[in-house]
Amino acid sequence: MNKKLLAGGLFIIAFAVYGIFAFKENVNPYTNFKGAEKAWGAVQIKGVWDQEKESSYSVENHTFTFWLKDESGETRQIVFSGSKPNNFEHATSIVVKGNLENDVFISDRILVKCPSKYQSEQADGVKFQS
Amino acid sequence: MIYKSLVIFALVFFALSTVGYFLSTRKKGPVQDQWLLVSRLSFALATVLITAVFAILVYLLTTHQFQYNYVYSYSSIDLPIKYLVSTFWAGQEGSFILWIFLLSLIGLFVMQSSKDYEPYVMTLFSLAITFLMTMIAGIHIGDITIGSSPFKTIYEAFPGQVPAGFIPPDGRGLNPLLQNYWMTIHPPILFIGFASTLVPFSFAFAALWREKYDEWIRPAMPWTLWAGLALGTGIMLGGYWAYETLGWGGYWAWDPVENGSLVPWLATIACIHTMLVQRKTGTLKRFTIFTALFAFIMVVYSTFLTRSGVLADFSVHSFSSLGLYNQLLLFILTFTGLGFGMLIYRWKRIPYPKYTKEIYSREFAMIVGALLLTLLSVGTIIGTSLPVFSKMFGEPIIIDAAGFNSLALPIATLIALLIGVGQLLWFSKTGLKTLSLNLIVPVSLALVSTIIVVILGIRHFGMIILAFSALFALFANLMVLFRIIKGHAQLAGGALAHIGIALLLIGFITSGKYDTVQSYALPKNQAVEVFGYNLTYKGTSERDGKGAYRITAEKAGNEYQLDPIFYFSTYSQAWMKSPDILVQPTYDIYIAPVTVEEPGKENDLSSIQFKKLETKQFGDSKLTFTRFKPLSMNPDDIKIQLDFALARNGNVDSISAIYGIGTDRIPKSVPSQTKDGVILTVKSIDASNGVITISVDGLSTDISNQKPETLIVEASKKPFIGLVWLGTLITMAGLSISIFRRWKNKQIAI
Numbered sequence: 018m019n020k021k022l023l024a025g026g027l028f029i030i031a032f033a034v035y036g037i038f039a040f041k042e043n044v045n046p047y048t049n050f051k052g053a054e055k056a057w058g059a060v061q062i063k064g065v066w067d068q069e070k071e072s073s074y075s076v077e078n079h080t081f082t083f084w085l086k087d088e089s090g091e092t093r094q095i096v097f098s099g100s101k102p103n104n105f106e107h108a109t110s111i112v113v114k115g116n117l118e119n120d121v122f123i124s125d126r127i128l129v130k131c132p133s134k135y136q137s138e139q140a141d142g143v144k145f146q147s
Numbered sequence: 148m149i150y151k152s153l154v155i156f157a158l159v160f161f162a163l164s165t166v167g168y169f170l171s172t173r174k175k176g177p178v179q180d181q182w183l184l185v186s187r188l189s190f191a192l193a194t195v196l197i198t199a200v201f202a203i204l205v206y207l208l209t210t211h212q213f214q215y216n217y218v219y220s221y222s223s224i225d226l227p228i229k230y231l232v233s234t235f236w237a238g239q240e241g242s243f244i245l246w247i248f249l250l251s252l253i254g255l256f257v258m259q260s261s262k263d264y265e266p267y268v269m270t271l272f273s274l275a276i277t278f279l280m281t282m283i284a285g286i287h288i289g290d291i292t293i294g295s296s297p298f299k300t301i302y303e304a305f306p307g308q309v310p311a312g313f314i315p316p317d318g319r320g321l322n323p324l325l326q327n328y329w330m331t332i333h334p335p336i337l338f339i340g341f342a343s344t345l346v347p348f349s350f351a352f353a354a355l356w357r358e359k360y361d362e363w364i365r366p367a368m369p370w371t372l373w374a375g376l377a378l379g380t381g382i383m384l385g386g387y388w389a390y391e392t393l394g395w396g397g398y399w400a401w402d403p404v405e406n407g408s409l410v411p412w413l414a415t416i417a418c419i420h421t422m423l424v425q426r427k428t429g430t431l432k433r434f435t436i437f438t439a440l441f442a443f444i445m446v447v448y449s450t451f452l453t454r455s456g457v458l459a460d461f462s463v464h465s466f467s468s469l470g471l472y473n474q475l476l477l478f479i480l481t482f483t484g485l486g487f488g489m490l491i492y493r494w495k496r497i498p499y500p501k502y503t504k505e506i507y508s509r510e511f512a513m514i515v516g517a518l519l520l521t522l523l524s525v526g527t528i529i530g531t532s533l534p535v536f537s538k539m540f541g542e543p544i545i546i547d548a549a550g551f552n553s554l555a556l557p558i559a560t561l562i563a564l565l566i567g568v569g570q571l572l573w574f575s576k577t578g579l580k581t582l583s584l585n586l587i588v589p590v591s592l593a594l595v596s597t598i599i600v601v602i603l604g605i606r607h608f609g610m611i612i613l614a615f616s617a618l619f620a621l622f623a624n625l626m627v628l629f630r631i632i633k634g635h636a637q638l639a640g641g642a643l644a645h646i647g648i649a650l651l652l653i654g655f656i657t658s659g660k661y662d663t664v665q666s667y668a669l670p671k672n673q674a675v676e677v678f679g680y681n682l683t684y685k686g687t688s689e690r691d692g693k694g695a696y697r698i699t700a701e702k703a704g705n706e707y708q709l710d711p712i713f714y715f716s717t718y719s720q721a722w723m724k725s726p727d728i729l730v731q732p733t734y735d736i737y738i739a740p741v742t743v744e745e746p747g748k749e750n751d752l753s754s755i756q757f758k759k760l761e762t763k764q765f766g767d768s769k770l771t772f773t774r775f776k777p778l779s780m781n782p783d784d785i786k787i788q789l790d791f792a793l794a795r796n797g798n799v800d801s802i803s804a805i806y807g808i809g810t811d812r813i814p815k816s817v818p819s820q821t822k823d824g825v826i827l828t829v830k831s832i833d834a835s836n837g838v839i840t841i842s843v844d845g846l847s848t849d850i851s852n853q854k855p856e857t858l859i860v861e862a863s864k865k866p867f868i869g870l871v872w873l874g875t876l877i878t879m880a881g882l883s884i885s886i887f888r889r890w891k892n893k894q895i896a897i
Contacts, residue, residue, distance in 0.1 A: 021502065028518070032522050032526075035554075035557070036526045039550055039553040040546050042553070043546060043547055043549045043550030044545070044546060044550065046544070047543055070756065070838065071756040074741060074742060074859065076668045079664075079665060092836065099664075100666060100739070100742075100861050101742070102395075104719065104723075105721075107720055107721035114547065
């Protein structure tokens, strides 16, 4: 075996191991609020905005508070450090990343899923609307 | 349908060209010439047809032929012509047409200039176009539909829902986020890049096919540089659009769609470097072929990821599937199988001359650099695909931006060091001694500047190391540039491109890691100090024909106007917000609107939520939910008393309302009234969350000392973000110089 090839191989393996660790540290499992109670680090929860309940933005704390209903139907309060994301009202679903602290979910990232900006909502079989 | 049959004919002729070129590789003499002629003619004819298809769609869009579903779905009468252009590639079908159109034009160039490579290269070229053609074919065979036709009528798209021949009076319009100058030019430039990567792919494949492993580099090189230029420019424009329009404050989020263009770019840049090494030393033949194949395979793979719908759950962009999943899967499998299959098949027979140069040579730096770029691109695509594959085994694993950042940080640091050392080695030709002499200046300058940036506030260890490497790369390449610019200006491309990368990295550090975000309330006509500027909210205004709010920013006698966009879009059924940016030489002040608090509007008293012991202010009254007292917990007759304290003008009234649920399960509420007629009614109780909802009547909220209309904004200061754009521009300028030089001697030596 060529020495240089060996060095190259070791280099690639070292990188692969590093890559796995870099990714692993930042993996946030998808779960619901029940799962978040047991989780260690940050988790991601997919749900829909519960518009029945109050949502507000606090200028002082720079936080946006709202209620999210997860896929199992449980509703909890979310405190997001940031302002209300664009298109929030228009979201088909919302993914929040963060931790549950004392019944309140503290989130540092929100993914708002909208009917695409690249593709309109209509696919085959969807009702015509004008 | 004449339009649809044009698409079908184009598909047939591209397919014929594929077959013809393939057969011509297996024949000799006059038979080969005949097949070549057939293939060329079919390819040229197909190009004419796809050009016609392109022109027809432009015509349909500009003349508002809303009976066509594509026109109806993406455009409307009120769109100005500049955005009407964008509607062409707003949907999948249109962007496929654009891609095919660009590919066929590039194909004509390649056909003319590839000499005896033509049959091999063009077989692959035509095959790829044929695959893309099937995406817009719209052929029905029994229950199976192949491709989605851009010329589908409303009636075909919504069978049974609209009468035959129905023409809607207006279209749905273009997504307002896409109504932006950058979004008009970003997609075509990116597609030029995607299309160009097919050239090195086809040449690399031809090299394997013919077992001639060196000759292909020269003709493929300018196209590879061109792909790097177009992809890089396209990525930057996309980033700038995100920064300027979306208002979250950044330009790069490691989103699957973004990664889908970054990964082919990284592979293309790696390919450029291995090509240079191979030309100089004759080594690295396999690696060069791998990177050339990999770049285009990644283009196809990201097309698959973003258009098949597999990533729909994981991307900020969700793509409705057009039912192209199977076709796209076949496309990616075919090209991966062909490319890598052929590479593995030939692997043992590819000569690998020993690398004889010293370790401290420019070529060695380029080999390591190319390896790092390839690893970063592989790592990024694995991270991007992880959700799709992990989903098959349970919970999907999603890598967020932080994961990609930590993956990229050490690689970027090493690459920056290599950029500096490699260029100095090239400059010093050989010899450790000259190298160390040449290192002194850039290393000292980098050390001094690193100390300065640390003093200025960069603290994170990884960032300090990256800052040092990037500064070193900057000074080393500046030194090289200054010395070669006289006399050898045509060689300046490399130094310039690397200076750009160094600046880009410095821009990443300052703008990505050290920006400050805060939100501010700006009462109308009252100045608020934000990052040293006196910001005053003045009222409504307009920008680009969209509703906006006017803010003036005053500092040291200079006044600037900012108009962050904020309006309700009927298209999106949502409030659209775009930031406005005050650009200064060393920083950007980025103002994103959050909300407007209108006087009186907050005092909507018909539905107020309270938690226990919570106090809310209405006008100058304060209402506190003081007690929750169950009177009867009998399941057939639940009765609860809720106590409130209402504080006004120094007086406190206590109000008790009763809420009950009897045998009929219908909640009953007994309102409570104060002496002066304030009525409080409990509307609902959410026991599990401890929240109650009440309404209040008769509480005067029209009070003179009410808050004025207030604009809430999110403001951030982004130091040296201009370096990101400047760096990219300089890199692209460097690449352009190199293309110019390589284009002049791209001739194939026979």
